[in-house]
Amino acid sequence: MEFPRQRLLVVSEELDKAELAALKFLSLEHVPLRKLEAIQKAQDFFEALQEKGMIEGGDLSFLKELLYRISRIDLLEAQLGSSREEMERDLQIPGRARVSAYRYLLFQLSEDIAEDEMKSFKFLLGKELPKCRLNPKTTMLDVFIEMEKKGILGEDNLSMLKSLCAEINVSLLKRIEEYELNLFGEEEMVITEEQRGSTGGHEAHARWLVSSVAPDSPGRWNESSRLEAYKMTSRPRGVCLILNNHNFAKAREAVPEPKNMKDRNGTDVDAESLRRVFSKLHFTIAEYRDLTAEEIRKIVNIYRCQDHKDKDCFVCCILSHGKKGIIYGVDGQEVPIQELTTSFTGQNCHSLAGKPKVFFVQACQGDACQKGVTIETDSGEQDYSVETDARFQLDCIPSEADFLLGMATLQDYVSYRSPREGTWYIQALCQHLECSCPRGEDILTILTAVNQEVSRKSCKPNAEKQMPQPSFTLRKKLIFPVN
CATH class of the missing domain: 1.10.533.10 (Death Domain, Fas)
Structure with a gap:
């Protein structure tokens, strides 16, 4: 019993008052209410479970289930030697679940x-x-x-x-x-x-x-x-991080023609729309402009290290030039999208474990198409070979659960931006979030509607098309309440 007792002590010190109340509530079928009402400390709660034979002989299966139910996956993994996947498999066995x-x-x-x-x-x-x-x-x-x-x-x-x-x-x-x-x-x-x-x-x-x-x-x-559905009741819901790259003069100085990166006129329209919509959805907005590749990494690391314990979600919107699987800093240097998303896995950002991490990327993922008079592409390059030997989704989104990656376009293709009205993708995304979130629609339903709207647009005179691509490892419905 010495090993479990040490682990119980660590777990008890990590649980806050609200989490202890949740554990007590979920245990009401096993421990009398009168006894639970008198408990104010997690250690006393564990003692009550032991008295009722719910933690017996080193068997911590009930405690593992409780931590799984309240989404403390970090404690489940670090202190009790289990995982979300193991619990999901275990609870499929008849008679195993006790909540x-x-x-x-x-x-x-x-x-x-x-x-x-x-x-x-x-x-x-x-x-x-x-x-x-x-x-x-x-x-x-x-x-x-x-x-x-x-x-x-x-x-x-x-x-x-x-x-x-x-x-x-x-x-x-x-x-x-x-x-x-x-x-x-x-x-x-x-x-x-x-x-x-x-x-x-x-x-x-x-x-x-x-x-x-x-x-x-x-x-x-x-x-x-x-x-x-994921819990989405905290105020604020979380941080909406906007990385908005507009001025690519540094890249033009460093990278000669034909790889010329024009300024992304119209991106501020997108940033304003994102600020408006996610503010209404009760997110704290953090916007950064014209970042080099190294500055992008530093900003992402700052938010990776933040304590998101009292938040329910994290959103990151990236507006920049790009190509397959990468985005560009304003200095023309590359940042792999996978590097940014994996910064927020449960292992790298413990306070977001079990919570949805949402990324929206407005950038080209391949060769630029011929542009119309008032439409530009968000491709930073004009002359590089097309890559088709790997699936983009597997390269850029972590295999861990609770991620959503919304890409403006499919791999190898361009995305379009109006200097006056913003990008097709971000504008459609913001409009549908604004209309559909008050109706309680989940994000995948909303992104399907965004796909439909963007796919109907065409870029004259050659009628080029754009098709967004959502990729996800979400385990639950993701709904952003307006109230």
Whole structure:
């Protein structure tokens, strides 16, 4: 037991108050509420788990599951010798998961409920729960516990919660309905005619007859049958880093014709659109202009080393000249895109482990096409051989999970920019984010619409086309709430 105790001590020191509350909530089926309410330190929580046989004989499987559920993958890997992939495989084994689907649903809902939405929940529950339990310090998990105490929330009693979600945020209601739908695939719901007639429907008085599948079995809604959404409730959501290269005079001095890099007129229109949209999506904007290759590396390293613990996401928008798999600094020197993206893997940036890392790159990835009168390409070069011996996606996006890379164009092709209106890709991206995020659409749906819009454009007089390319290793839906 000496080795696990040392590890438990390290883990306990790394957990903050909110994470301890989450672990306690997820353990309510195994440790009595009264005992958990008295616990204020993670070490005491681990002692309670040991007393209940949940950490026994050096078996830390339950603790591993808890850390996996709250996305502390860094502790899971560094202290408990496991990984996200191992946990995902392990929890597919029947009977292995010990956090119930119902309990995990409530935890996920609490993660997705914004502060103003939580205030609405408290207001609407004013007549159901004691006012002293609805003070400003009361968290959403506390609210759920109080609802359970009053008997208005339970595994087979979700009607009031659904009614509240219908009034406050329909997307939360959909999450509950998806949970019920996936349960329906393994359990039989029986509704009497009297119940149906008295309610005008079946939702409020549904009674579940449990089959041979246990309610906490893996392979159910929370492991494989449904697609979860990344937590996106922090304010700010995270940093939106914009690297905007416009003036390439240094490159022209260093690189003679025919590899002449013109100034990227119109890029400031793109930067302004990105600032506007991501500010509305509650990101902190950090913009840097006209960076050399070395300066790009330094800026990226600064944000790699920052503590993103209290943030839910990281976004990086790169506006520059480029060719296949690289972007140019204003000095004409190359920076591999893969070098920038891998700077933010869980190993290189621990505080972003398990969180979405999003990159949008506006740059050519191949030979320049013939330009029209007012359209320019974002290619820095005019005369180099075409490379077709490798897939771009595999070269530039890390194999680790939780990355999204949105490229303005396919490998080997140019992308187009209007000196007055900005680039086709960034302008379409910003317009669709602005229109679709308030409707709760996920980023992949939005990028599909961007693909459609950009692909319909053509560059006269030769009708050249452009096709953006998203690549991703996302594990969940990525939705940027406006509220």
